[in-house]
Amino acid sequence: MDKLMDKMQEAAMYITSRIGSDPVHIGMVLGSGLGGLADELQDAVAISYKDIPYFPVSTVFGHKGKLVVGTLEGKRVMCMQGRFHYYEGYGMDQVVFPIQVMHALGINNLLVTNAAGGVNTSYKPGDLMLIVDHIKLIADSPMRGPNYDSLGERFFDMTNAYDKKLSALAREEAKRLGITLQEGVYMFFAGPSYETPAEIRAARILGSDAVGMSTVPEALAASHMRMKVLGISCITNMAAGILDQPLNHTEVMETGDRVKEAFTLLVRNVTKQWPV
Numbered sequence: 708m709d710k711l712m713d714k715m716q717e718a719a720m721y722i723t724s725r726i727g728s729d730p731v732h733i734g735m736v737l738g739s740g741l742g743g744l745a746d747e748l749q750d751a752v753a754i755s756y757k758d759i760p761y762f763p764v765s766t767v768f769g770h771k772g773k774l775v776v777g778t779l780e781g782k783r784v785m786c787m788q789g790r791f792h793y794y795e796g797y798g799m800d801q802v803v804f805p806i807q808v809m810h811a812l813g814i815n816n817l818l819v820t821n822a823a824g825g826v827n828t829s830y831k832p833g834d835l836m837l838i839v840d841h842i843k844l845i846a847d848s849p850m851r852g853p854n855y856d857s858l859g860e861r862f863f864d865m866t867n868a869y870d871k872k873l874s875a876l877a878r879e880e881a882k883r884l885g886i887t888l889q890e891g892v893y894m895f896f897a898g899p900s901y902e903t904p905a906e907i908r909a910a911r912i913l914g915s916d917a918v919g920m921s922t923v924p925e926a927l928a929a930s931h932m933r934m935k936v937l938g939i940s941c942i943t944n945m946a947a948g949i950l951d952q953p954l955n956h957t958e959v960m961e962t963g964d965r966v967k968e969a970f971t972l973l974v975r976n977v978t979k980q981w982p983v
């Protein structure tokens with residue numbers, strides 16, 4: 708066994724020792740301001756990242772740094788209440804390590820969520836957006852380096868990175884519940900500065916509808932391992948230069964808090980119908 712596989716196994720074994728060996732159906736990465744969903748799990752077991760072998764620790768306000776495992780709408784789910792970002796100084800390999808550990812635990816379904824800036828001017832803060840595709844032009848791939856053939860192929864497809872059936876499910880549930888669900892392309896920026904107005908104009912010309920500093924590395928790692936991915940952004944603010952006002956993380960967190968009911972309702976109902 709190579710080193711990454713050893714680390715994944717050791718982290719997975721520790722988690723299993725805390726949560727037992729019943730299967731976990733869906734992994735969920737909860738973005739800035741969206742972590743409250745983990746508090747809704749029944750029979751929850753919470754594990755601090757600092758206790759899990761080889762896990763990084765969360766350094767961002769609003770990212771609690773806990774793995775919470777429990778039941779949501781009849782499915783056993785594992786929530787990351789807080790994720791890792793490249794701008795925190797972690798390598799892309801560390802950013803995606805939890806996703807690889809989920810895979811080692813037998814999880815093949817992943818919901819990635821985030822707070823994002825709206826680039827599409829028809830969006831408004833508080834909208835939810837189904838991620839249909841992404842753009843990443845900068846920073847390393849998390850899969851840079853030796854390929855782990857037991858995880859996935861060296862050259863892997865990203866045509867269907869965001870699962871079409873799960874996207875259709877999210878679309879249907881949002882419609883049924885009367886929740887506005889925009890659809891768009893998420894573009895990765897490395898942060899930690901928010902983008903400049905010129906970068907946002909460029910992002911729009913390139914075809915993006917929302918921007919953020921996360922999610923894409925996780926979606927890449929999950930696609931490498933052929934996990935099924937559903938992505939939902941919360942448009943917490945209009946991206947730089949659209950409104951004549953500066954951006955800040957407090958606004959991001961506040962908008963996340965404001966939409967938590969709609970977000971939770973949508974995720975609950977998607978989880979209920981999620982084929983596992």
Ligand SMILES: O=P(O)(O)O[C@H]1O[C@H](CO)[C@@H](O)[C@H]1O
Nearest residue numbers: 738739821822920921956959
């Ligand atoms: O993508 P999440 O983790 O939701 O957080 C978003 O919010 C933070 C900036 O306010 C950045 O970390 C950005 O990526």
